[in-house]
Amino acid sequence: DAGITQSPRHKVTETGTPVTLRCHQTENHRYMYWYRQDPGHGLRLIHYSYGVKDTDKGEVSDGYSVSRSKTEDFLLTLESATSSQTSVYFCAISDQGADTQYFGPGTRLTVL
Amino acid sequence: GQQLNQSPQSMFIQEGEDVSMNCTSSSIFNTWLWYKQDPGEGPVLLIALYKAGELTSNGRLTAQFGITRKDSFLNISASIPSDVGIYFCAGQLLGSQGNLIFGKGTKLSVKP
Numbered sequence: 001d002a003g004i005t006q007s008p009r010h011k012v013t014e015t016g017t018p019v020t021l022r023c024h025q026t027e028n029h030r031y032m033y034w035y036r037q038d039p040g041h042g043l044r045l046i047h048y049s050y051g052v053k054d055t056d057k058g059e060v061s062d063g064y065s066v067s068r069s070k071t072e073d074f075l076l077t078l079e080s081a082t083s084s085q086t087s088v089y090f091c092a093i094s095d096q097g098a099d100t101q102y103f104g105p106g107t108r109l110t111v112l
Numbered sequence: 113g114q115q116l117n118q119s120p121q122s123m124f125i126q127e128g129e130d131v132s133m134n135c136t137s138s139s140i141f142n143t144w145l146w147y148k149q150d151p152g153e154g155p156v157l158l159i160a161l162y163k164a165g166e167l168t169s170n171g172r173l174t175a176q177f178g179i180t181r182k183d184s185f186l187n188i189s190a191s192i193p194s195d196v197g198i199y200f201c202a203g204q205l206l207g208s209q210g211n212l213i214f215g216k217g218t219k220l221s222v223k224p
Contacts, residue, residue: 004154042216042217043202101145102157
């Protein structure tokens with residue numbers, strides 16, 4: 001299994017509070033991704049990174065920001081959480097680009 | 113945005129049966145991937161396909177990259193109870209430096 005961990009694995013928070021999710025990899029892969037998974041929508045890309053300090057928006061980036069200060073860590077921040085951001089969040093990594101992505105175990109976020 | 117049509121949405125299997133599912137699009141892809149997701153876990157890569165017409169096996173699983181480059185198929189032979197879960201296809205559009213597009217999944221369950 002690819003060495004990907006996500007923290008926390010579960011979080012309950014209130015509307016309007018900031019939330020940061022962390023993805024950590026031990027594979028030294030260049031590319032890292034954040035997805036959200038919702039019933040009826042499948043996996044949707046939020047943001048991705050193609051190197052340290054190099055990030056770009058995905059399909060559903062509104063309300064989210066990311067940072068990558070080290071190869072191994074990719075942070076996803078919800079500046080002011082809303083109930084519509086209740087979801088399961090997955091991090092993924094890739095060495096070659098968009099293909100052959102390996103996923104972390106996920107973080108279940110509930111915004112009350 | 114671009115869409116992948118994955119079918120069937122769900123199916124019931126009896127142990128020993130063969131299973132087939134597919135993904136289609138109106139666009140051309142240069143990579144097709146198949147993932148399996150168990151409850152509470154992240155998707156796990158099963159098979160990756162990179163060339164039109166390519167047929168690749170992984171144990172009892174066989175996947176094919178359609179000749180038109182607009183579709184892909186996954187077959188599971190002699191299904192067993194641990195095959196239950198959700199199967200996702202994903203693809204990278206031809207000529208795109210962009211990211212993977214995911215199907216909405218096929219849910220495999222055991223026949224009651």
